[in-house]
Amino acid sequence: MQVLKTHLLVPSALLAFLFLFSSCSSTSNKGKEQSHNLSVPVKNGEFKIYVTATGELKAKNSEQIKGPPGMRGAQIYNATISDMVPEGTVVKAGGYVATLDRTELQTKLKEAQTEIDKIQTQLDQAKIDTAIELRGIRDDLINMQFAMEEKKLQVEQSRYEPQMVIQQAEIDLEKAARDYKQLGYKYELTQTKSIAKISEIMASLRQEQIKRQRFVDLSANFTIKAPKDGMVIYARSWNGKVGPGSQISTWNPVVAELPDLSIMISKSYVNEVDISKVQKGQDVQVKVDAFPDREYSGSVIQVANVGEQLRGYDSKVFEVTVRINEVDSILRPAMTTSNEILTYTFPQVLYIPLEALQNDTIAYVFKKEGGKIVRQEVLTSETNDNEVIIEHGLKEGEEVLLTVPDNAEKLPLKAVDPKIKADIKKRLKEEKKKRMDEALKKMNEVKDEYQPKNEGGGNVIIFG
Structure with a gap:
């Protein structure tokens, strides 16, 4: 009896498994079809x-913060930013923003000072030379004046001499007077020439001094300050952000901006x-x-x-x-x-x-x-x-x-x-x-x- 029950259970289980497999296969195919035809x-x-x-x-x-305007006049066409506040820093009017590298400017300052010293030496030398030259002419004028007085005495003494001696004395006096007058003209011309030469040297000296002062003033402006209150935003260029290590130029001197x-x-x-x-x-x-x-x-x-x-x-x-x-x-x-x-x-x-x-x-x-x-x-x-x-x-x-x-x-x-x-x-x-x-x-x-x-x-x- 137990064997009969076992034989009956096996076909039933097999049929149930086949039915379940068929149902799952049908559901899977239907799901695939629905997935494939998603609408x-x-x-x-x-x-x-x-x-x-x-x-x-x-x-x-925004207001631009620019480098010093006198760079072109100083023949400095590029300057490197050596230091700069971090981007986003809030600054007050007149507050520090950046510093430009002064290496090239210092070189020009030294060159200007050297030129000033050179011209000052030329001026001193010209003054000495002029003094010596004019002193020599003045001495010659004094000597000629004495010689002319001596010739006058000779004319007086020759009054009772033969006519020929008198004429010779008068000729010598006239010649001495003419030489004295010519030397006077030479003194005036030499003095005028010396004044012109010294004026020229002094003009060159003033020009170099002005140039040097321009460099000194420009050096102060190499410390860039904010024109008003605001937040510092770095400027942009084709090479990226302008920041420490970047260069500004005379045709694009913008360092940063203070945006509204x-x-x-x-x-x-x-x-x-x-x-x-x-x-x-x-x-x-x-x-x-x-x-x-x-x-x-x-x-x-x-x-x-x-x-x-x-x-x-x-x-x-x-x-x-x-x-x-x-x-x-x-x-x-x-x-x-x-x-x-x-x-x-x-x-x-x-x-x-x-x-x-x-x-x-x-x-x-x-x-x-x-x-x-x-x-x-x-x-x-x-x-x-x-x-x-x-x-x-x-x-x-x-x-x-x-x-x-x-x-x-x-x-x-x-x-x-x-x-x-x-x-x-x-x-x-x-x-x-x-x-x-x-x-x-x-x-x-x-x-x-x-x-x-x-x-x-x-x-x-x-x-x-």
């Missing part, structure tokens, strides 16, 4: 088009593919990487007309300036921002994910219809980063596949009537022109807020 409904609602950009915060208005943090802007660069969508006056959502939980509103205030070929990038980019509407004390220059520029909003349209759209010679989707899957031709218009607008071919709530089914080439195609295509394309063209006119009108209503470029450029952030 989403066609949505109807607001559709926004954004251009995404990465930017860098800076103050809209009450009005902040975000400088960003847009790829040439997307720049046609961006215009002044467009709204922008701004997020700061340092504070991801905070969001700010802004607007485009400037779009560059000419692209730039920046280092390390194949395509050209255009500078776009966004003004931040809110004032927040935590915002600081040089912070990285994520800017979403809203280029247009469609209030009520049908749209699907980009993954659902297939493109061959026509645009189509795989749509579920009556328990089957068909290829449905669609007419599309604008896209954003994730979705595309459907102008014709689908209805709200219809299911479209996100992946291509296995038998895609065998599925029937539901085409759109050519006349409908032509009408929709014409309508889309008219609507696009209308949108462009509206955007142009809005752009013209926005006040031009020109932002000068950072001389020499700076550390730029490029986005795709």
Whole structure:
């Protein structure tokens, strides 16, 4: 009896196992099919088009802290920053900001002092030479005056001498008088010449002294101070931040800036593919990487007309300036921002994910219809980063596949009537022109807020 029960249990267990295996296999195949044919409904609602950009915060208005203005006059065209307060330091008006290396200036000071000493020696020598020369002429004048007096006595003594002797004495007196007069003229000319020579040397001396004093004054200005209260932000150049070890030049002497943090802007660069969508006056959502939980509103205030070929990038980019509407004390220059520029909003349209759209010679989707899957031709218009607008071919709530089914080439195609295509394309063209006119009108209503470029450029952030 026990053996009979055992024989009956074995077939029952086997049947139960086979039933369970069959059920699991069926469920697994069904799950695979559902996963492979993942679908989403066609949505109807607001559709926004954004251009995404990465930017860098800076103050809209700032006062530049520059190196000494007399560098060019001193023929010093570059100077190295030997010391500088840390970026972000809050300073008072007249407070210390930076020190420039004085090596070249000290060399010029020594050269100027050497030249002054040289000219001073020349001046002293000229004075001595002049004194000696004039003293010699004065002595000669005195001697000639005595000789002339002697000739007068000879004329007096020869009064009773023969006529020939008298004439000779008179001739000698006349000659002595003429020599005395000529020597007097020579003395005056020598004196005038000496005065001119000494004046010339003294002019050169004064010029070198002024030059040296200019160097001394410039040396004092090599200690750079803040023109007003504020936070020190390092200047930018094509070589990066200007800081200790950097060089400033006479044509770009900016060391740092004191920004006005009450009005902040975000400088960003847009790829040439997307720049046609961006215009002044467009709204922008701004997020700061340092504070991801905070969001700010802004607007485009400037779009560059000419692209730039920046280092390390194949395509050209255009500078776009966004003004931040809110004032927040935590915002600081040089912070990285994520800017979403809203280029247009469609209030009520049908749209699907980009993954659902297939493109061959026509645009189509795989749509579920009556328990089957068909290829449905669609007419599309604008896209954003994730979705595309459907102008014709689908209805709200219809299911479209996100992946291509296995038998895609065998599925029937539901085409759109050519006349409908032509009408929709014409309508889309008219609507696009209308949108462009509206955007142009809005752009013209926005006040031009020109932002000068950072001389020499700076550390730029490029986005795709």
